[in-house]
Structure formats: structure tokens, C-alpha cells
Amino acid sequence: MSVSASLSVSVGGSNLRVPAGTTVATAVAMAGSPAMRTSVSGERRGALCGMGICFECRVTINGQPHQRSCQTVCAEGMEIETT
Amino acid sequence: MNTSVRHIEADVVIVGAGPAGLAAARAATQSRSVLLLDDNPAAGGQIWRGASERALQSLTRRRETGPLASPRIQRMFGVRIFAGDAARRALRAETATGALQIRYRDLVLATGARELFLPVPGWTLPNVMGAGGLQAMVKGGLPIAGKRIVVAGSGPLLLAVADVLRSKGAKVVAIAEQAPARAVNAFAWSLLQHPAKLLQAAALRTMQWGIPYWTDAWPVACIGNQQLERVMVMRKGRRVELECDYLACGFGLVPNTELAQQMGCAMQGDFVKVNDAQLTSQPHVYCAGEVTGIGGVQKSLDEGGVAGSVLGAAPVTALAALQRSRARWRRFEASLNHAFALRPELSTLADDETIVCRCEDVTWGRIRAHSHWLEAKLHTRCGMGPCQGRICGAALGVMRGKTGWQVESIREPVFPVRAETLAALGARREENS
Numbered sequence: 001m002s003v004s005a006s007l008s009v010s011v012g013g014s015n016l017r018v019p020a021g022t023t024v025a026t027a028v029a030m031a032g033s034p035a036m037r038t039s040v041s042g043e044r045r046g047a048l049c050g051m052g053i054c055f056e057c058r059v060t061i062n063g064q065p066h067q068r069s070c071q072t073v074c075a076e077g078m079e080i081e082t083t
Numbered sequence: 084m085n086t087s088v089r090h091i092e093a094d095v096v097i098v099g100a101g102p103a104g105l106a107a108a109r110a111a112t113q114s115r116s117v118l119l120l121d122d123n124p125a126a127g128g129q130i131w132r133g134a135s136e137r138a139l140q141s142l143t144r145r146r147e148t149g150p151l152a153s154p155r156i157q158r159m160f161g162v163r164i165f166a167g168d169a170a171r172r173a174l175r176a177e178t179a180t181g182a183l184q185i186r187y188r189d190l191v192l193a194t195g196a197r198e199l200f201l202p203v204p205g206w207t208l209p210n211v212m213g214a215g216g217l218q219a220m221v222k223g224g225l226p227i228a229g230k231r232i233v234v235a236g237s238g239p240l241l242l243a244v245a246d247v248l249r250s251k252g253a254k255v256v257a258i259a260e261q262a263p264a265r266a267v268n269a270f271a272w273s274l275l276q277h278p279a280k281l282l283q284a285a286a287l288r289t290m291q292w293g294i295p296y297w298t299d300a301w302p303v304a305c306i307g308n309q310q311l312e313r314v315m316v317m318r319k320g321r322r323v324e325l326e327c328d329y330l331a332c333g334f335g336l337v338p339n340t341e342l343a344q345q346m347g348c349a350m351q352g353d354f355v356k357v358n359d360a361q362l363t364s365q366p367h368v369y370c371a372g373e374v375t376g377i378g379g380v381q382k383s384l385d386e387g388g389v390a391g392s393v394l395g396a397a398p399v400t401a402l403a404a405l406q407r408s409r410a411r412w413r414r415f416e417a418s419l420n421h422a423f424a425l426r427p428e429l430s431t432l433a434d435d436e437t438i439v440c441r442c443e444d445v446t447w448g449r450i451r452a453h454s455h456w457l458e459a460k461l462h463t464r465c466g467m468g469p470c471q472g473r474i475c476g477a478a479l480g481v482m483r484g485k486t487g488w489q490v491e492s493i494r495e496p497v498f499p500v501r502a503e504t505l506a507a508l509g510a511r512r513e514e515n516s
Contacts, residue, residue, distance in 0.1 A: 021133075023124075023223035030226065034209035034310055041444040044309065046209030048441070048474070050216025050223075051129055052122055053197045053339075055469040055499075056441060066469070070219070071161070072179075073124045 009078040024069035024080055025050070025057050036069060037083045059083065086507040091185045093118035093157075095394055096174065098164055098342065099193035101128020102380045103372025103387035105143045107191045108156050110391025112149040117156045118185070120176070122163050122498075128195055129215050130380055133222035145388045145405065149395070165504075166495035167346040169365040175495075177504040184508060189367045191390050192343050192355070193383075196336035196373035199477050202439045202447065203432040205305030214244040214333035221251055228252030233314045233325050235259035235302045236333040238423045239270075242286050244331055245294055256325050258289070259300035259316050261334070262423050267298050270422035273415075303432060305330060317428075334425060337477040338374045344493040359406065361390035369394070378416030385409035430482045439482075440475040442468020450479070455487035469499045 006017045009024075011031035018027050025047045028036055035044035036057045047057035052071040060081040061067040069080070095111045097104045100121040105128075108117045119126070127134045131142060140151045149155075162183065164176040172190070176183040198213040200206070212220070214234060221227055230253045234245045237260060245255045260267060271286070289296060297318055304315040306324075314330050316323045343355045349364035350356060354376050361369045371386035388405045391397075433439060435448030445465040453459035456466070456479065465479075466472030479488045496505070 019224055021224065023220070026220055026224045029220070030224075036209075039207070039441065039444050041438075043207055043438075043444070044209060045207060045441070046310070047212060047220060048200070048216060049197060049213045050219040051197065051213075053470060054441065054474050058469075070216075070223070071123060 007074060007076040009074050009076075009080060011080045012082060018074050020074075022074045024059060024061060024067070024072045024074055024078070027074050028057075028059065028069055028080060028082060033082075035082060086182050086501070086503040088182045088184055088507050091118065091183060093185060093187050095189045095191065096120065096185060096187035097191040097193060098174075099128065099195055099372070100126040100158065100160075101193060101195050101372065101383065102130065102143065103195070103383040103390075104128070104191065104193035105139060105151065106145060106148070106384045106387030107193060107369075107371055107391035107394075108387075109143055109145070109148040109151055110388050110397060111191075111395040112153050112155045112391075113395040113397060115155070115189075115395055118187075119156055119158045120162045120164065120185075121158075121160050124160050126158065126160075129219060132219050143384065145384060148388065148391070163498045163500070164342060165498045165500045167342055169346045169348075169368055172367060175508050177500055182504040182507045187367070189369065189394050191361075191369045191371060191387070191394070192348075192363075192374060193370070193372045193387060194339040194342055194374055196338050196377060197473060197477075198333040199335045199337050199481070200332070200474055201334050201429055201432055201481060202437050202475075202478055203302055203304055204434055204437050205307065205311075207438050207441060208305050208307045208311045209309070210307075210311040210328060211305050211330045211332070214241055214331040217329060217331040218244045218247050221247065227329075229254065230328040231256050231326060232329045232331055233257055233259065233302070233316070233327045234331045235261075235300070235314070235316065236335070237261045237425065238333070238335055239286070239419070240333055240336075242289050242296075244333075245289055248331070249289075249292055249294065255294045256327050257295040257297055257300075257316070259302060259318070260296065260298050261301040261426055261429060262298060263426075264298040266422045266424075270418065273418050273422075301426075301429060301432075302330065302332060334429065334481075335423065336373060336377045337473075338377065339473075340374050341471075341473075341493050341497040343368070343370055343374060345495055345497050360393045361386055362393075376413065376416055377420065378412055379419070382409065382412035382416055385412055425481060433482065439478060440465035440468065440472075442466075442470050442475075445475075447482075451483075456489065471497070471499070 034046040057069040094116040166175045174185040300318040306313040355370040369390040372383035433447040443464040
């Protein structure tokens with residue numbers, strides 16, 4: 001396959017270009033911090049299982065909270081917020 | 084919000100598009116129509132995540148199976164099945180945008196496995212990840228060139244992961260294998276009698292690249308401020324501190340049996356019980372792959388092939404050949420599980436402050452005061468978060484022993500589901516009845 005196109009998403013309000021096919025979890029990590037969410041006791045947490053099981057990588061995508069970032073592929077213009 | 088319900092009538096429904104599901108689809112398509120469903124965004128399962136269509140076609144090639152790219156195989160991804168009803172032959176699911184009600188004639192559950200995590204002090208720090216999980220992120224585009232990674236846990240998966248990470252430019256600081264050297268050596272010899280070529284190749288490359296492979300070694304603490312900075316490893320009775328950017332850990336695999344259990348399929352130990360045709364105790368419900376016993380990709384392909392061949396009414400000779408191959412890989416599975424059995428020291432890694440249930444932040448100190456899972460759950464909320472005990476339940480099975488610490492009965496929804504989805508499907512059900 002040829003080199004795939006890139007697309008633009010925002011992570012915490014900052015724009016980022018990522019290759020097509022990049023997962024949201026990866027986009028968040030590429031934006032600089034591995035933390036995705038704050039746990040019920042206030043710890044910062046990042047992705048653990050990477051395959052949709054553990055729910056540690058939940059972020060808000062286009063205003064919709066609790067989306068598993070590891071199971072979601074970036075789409076053009078996607079707005080991603082860590083919590 | 085208004086959720087629309089889509090109704091689908093299908094012939095053979097396969098849940099899980101990993102090796103077992105893909106092999107089942109190819110075999111069944113000879114005479115049946117197939118609907119292949121997966122929670123993941125693409126086919127391949129965990130082991131072939133990110134593989135191209137062409138690669139999948141060649142990886143799943145078996146004796147006398149049909150094509151993978153066929154108009155008779157319809158695929159849907161990002162589908163989370165949260166309930167099944169074996170009597171009505173129906174599944175309920177949700178997608179990013181709506182709800183699904185699916186009717187099947189025959190069902191194949193090939194839901195795979197997840198990694199076993201063992202809570203050690205500091206394991207909740209960002210960048211402590213599953214070995215397969217980090218590999219999945221890397222395949223999903225995470226740049227790791229120059230990153231220092233400790234790979235720890237147990238089993239041949241560690242070698243495969245280290246090999247992928249190294250090939251992407253990471254510096255694998257060490258592979259810490261908990262099993263003793265003699266068990267690993269015995270397994271390495273048994274590899275020569277099995278054509279486990281991928282595993283052999285990964286092991287060989289790891290040696291060639293000089294990645295330190297430690298046996299009798301396991302992580303005892305993760306240290307860092309905002310994220311992981313160091314891992315403390317116990318190696319042959321001595322503590323060694325390793326600076327690193329990531330810890331990729333996995334202590335083996337746990338089968339994803341929740342949907343099968345919720346549908347009433349009988350179990351045999353930790354796994355779904357199947358007969359020679361991969362049929363479960365429920366009529367029209369088949370299981371294939373890691374859900375029937377952890378055994379790797381070849382066993383999964385053979386089991387999927389058997390289920391698909393039975394459904395697709397394949398020639399008896401083709402079916403028998405698959406069954407013979409399946410028997411061989413099941414023996415391999417047994418030797419694997421023997422060599423990489425977890426040592427007792429691993430059940431005492433957590434201290435009282437270590438969080439065990441990461442969804443509800445319940446510490447080991449609070450959980451260990453209780454005598455069984457249900458009591459701990461009611462008093463501490465452990466296992467009541469969105470992962471529904473998939474991570475902490477499996478860990479506690481090791482830490483407390485299985486008796487009394489198994490997740491007791493599996494009820495729907497087996498995945499967290501939007502209230503709108505339940506409302507939409509519930510209302511529809513009442514209309515029908």
C-alpha cells in the first residue's frame with residue numbers, strides 16, 4: 001500500500017496531524033502526555049490493555065464522554081479531550 | 084437522544100474477527116452466508132492487528148477453505164455485543180451511533196483473550212501497559228523509536244512483543260520472564276518438535292539482537308512521578324532497578340468467555356466447553372480459539388476451521404485433517420501452560436496501598452479483608468466499574484486462588500451500554516412480545 005494520507009485532529013484544543021488509521025489513544029500519546037483520564041481517587045491514568053477491555057483510556061470525543069480511545073480511529077476534525 | 088434500532092437477519096454470525104473467527108468465516112462461506120462482527124475497528128484480532136487484507140488472506144489460508152474477500156462475508160466493526168439469547172437465537176449490540184438486534188441461524192463465538200495483569204505497587208502509573216496492549220498501540224501508530232522498554236511477565240508472547248518493539252526502533256532494556264530457566268529450556272526444546280515458526284523466529288531474532296532475556300525474573304514495583312520512570316525487577320533473589328519509558332507486561336492470557344457464559348454455555352474450568360465439532364452446550368452456538376483454551380494462533384485457526392467446516396458442510400476429509408491438526412496444537416498448548424505456570428511469589432506482589440480494581444480505585448488492603456468475591460464487591464465496589472471485573476477479577480483469581488474469587492454469574496449487559504441503547508432495544512422487545 002502507498003503512504004497513507006494524514007488528517008487533522010485536536011487534543012485538548014491543540015491541533016495535531018496524524019497518519020490515517022491512527023487510533024485516538026495513539027494521538028493523545030503523540031500530543032505529549034500518556035495520561036488519558038483522572039481516576040475516582042484522583043490518579044492520572046493512561047491506556048493499559050490497548051484492546052478495549054480495561055476502559056482506562058476513556059476520553060471525550062466530539063463532546064461524547066467515556067469513549068475508549070484505543071478502539072477509536074481518528075477522523076478528520078475530531079476533537080479529543082482528556083479528563 | 085433518539086437511538087435507532089437496526090434489525091439484521093443473518094445466516095451464520097461470527098463474533099470476533101481474529102484468527103479463529105476469520106478461519107471460521109472462510110470455511111463456512113463455502114455454502115453459507117456469514118456476518119462477521121468485531122468490537123475492534125478492523126479485522127485481525129490482537130495478533131494480526133493492522134495487517135493488510137492481503138496479509139490476512141494468506142495468514143488464514145487453510146485446506147480447502149473459501150475466500151476471505153467474498154460477497155458472502157459481510158463485515159461490521161465497532162460492534163459491541165452486550166447480550167445474547169440462545170433460545171431466541173438473537174444478539175443485542177450497540178455501535179457508535181445506534182443499536183442492533185441480530186438474529187442468527189448459527190453462531191460462532193471467537194471472542195479471543197485478554198492479558199492477565201498482576202497488581203504491583205505503582206502499576207497504575209501511565210506507560211505501564213500490557214505487552215500486547217503496547218504492541219497494539221505501536222501498530223496503531225505510536226512512535227517508540229529510542230524509547231527504553233522493559234518487557235516483563237510470562238510466556239512466548241513476551242518474545243514476540245520484544246521483537247516488534249525492537250523492529251520499530253525501541254531499546255528493549257530486558258525481557259523479564261518469571262518462569263525458571265529449566266522450564267523455559269524444556270519448552271524451547273519442545274518448540275523444535277512443533278512447527279511454531281513465528282515463535283522460533285522471534286526467539287531467534289531476540290537472541291541475535293542481544294536483548295537480555297532473564298528467567299526467574301519479575302517486576303516488583305513501578306516507580307515514577309507523573310508517569311513511569313523506573314521498574315524494580317526481582318531477579319534470582321536480588322532487586323535490580325531499571326530506568327525505562329515503558330513497562331510492557333503480561334502474565335499470560337485470560338479468555339473472553341463473558342458472552343458465552345451469559346448465553347448459558349457450559350464451562351470446563353476457565354474455558355467454554357465444546358465438543359469435537361466446536362459446538363457448545365447451547366444448540367447452534369459454537370466456540371473457537373482462545374475461549375476454549377489458550378493455545379495460540381494455530382490452534383485458533385484449526386478450531387475456527389473446524390467450526391466453519393461443520394457449518395459449511397465441508398468434505399469429511401478436510402474436516403478430519405483440521406481435527407488432526409487441532410489435536411496437535413492442543414498438545415502444544417498443554418506444554419506451553421506447563422512451562423509458563425505462574426510461580427507462587429507472584430500472588431503476593433501487591434501491598435496494602437496497591438490499587439487492585441482500577442475502575443473504582445479499591446486497594447488490596449481493603450479487598451483482602453473479605454473472604455470471597457461477592458462480599459468484597461458489595462463492601463468495596465471492586466469489579467463494579469466499566470471493565471466489570473475483567474482486569475481485577477482475573478488478578479484476584481491469582482492473588483486469592485480461584486475458589487470463591489471467580490466472577491460468579493455473568494448477566495447482561497456484558498459490556499457497559501448506553502441507557503438510550505437499552506431503552507431503544509427494550510422498547511422494541513416489548514412491542515414484539
